[in-house]
Amino acid sequence: MQKACKCGGKMMFRLRTVIYQSNVEIENVPIFSCNSCQKSEVFAEVKPELTSLIGKLGSKPDKRQLLFDEYSEIAHLMMRASDKKLLASSLESIIQERINELLDLLLIAKSLDDEAWIADVRGRLSQLAKNHISVNDFS
Template structure:
């Protein structure tokens, strides 16, 4: 994944712990970080989902540690690729899109099972998970980043 920092140097993918007020901690949040100036920013593709999660947890009065890949499908795919010792150190866009497409196919299979079981809650959960990945993949494909 490539992105240039404001300082002109290349940013790379990493994961951080986000600490929010009232004791909410969200770990393994995907970020882009600059090794030169040490600037970092939450990956734009998951930023709104992270904010939604933080506000939801605050509203519910929740505290403690949440692992972001457990609640965000794109973060889960990214973290799986990032921690895979068989992959090269430099994760690229094509690899990410391919992994997202594979996860989408898996989720569609699961959706079929949920539909056959007539499990509306499971179907809704899968729909949310699919939307995150589908939005990411379609934006990448239309921008020519594949």
């Protein structure tokens, strides 16, 4: 997966650690970065989750490390898709498997009457539904 940079170079897809306010390390953020001018930009589909995560951290966050794939279903799927063991399976089957996992979690959360957990799982499912990821995006 790649796109053209303004400098004429190629921007390649990577998962990268983003440092916020020099205190918080956010790992596994999907970005494009240019091989020629080193410019990088966050993958558009994960911007809403990244913005809301940073909003929750506030302007003076404590030193900590976060895994972005725990907040963003897209980042999670990209990690799975880049896992060599899973290269044989198609992206659709990876997404389908993840949706099944989330539906199982939703049943468990409902049986425990855990409202916060139910809302969290519903949010994850809607991230998968709203982004309409196409298989070509990952090649």
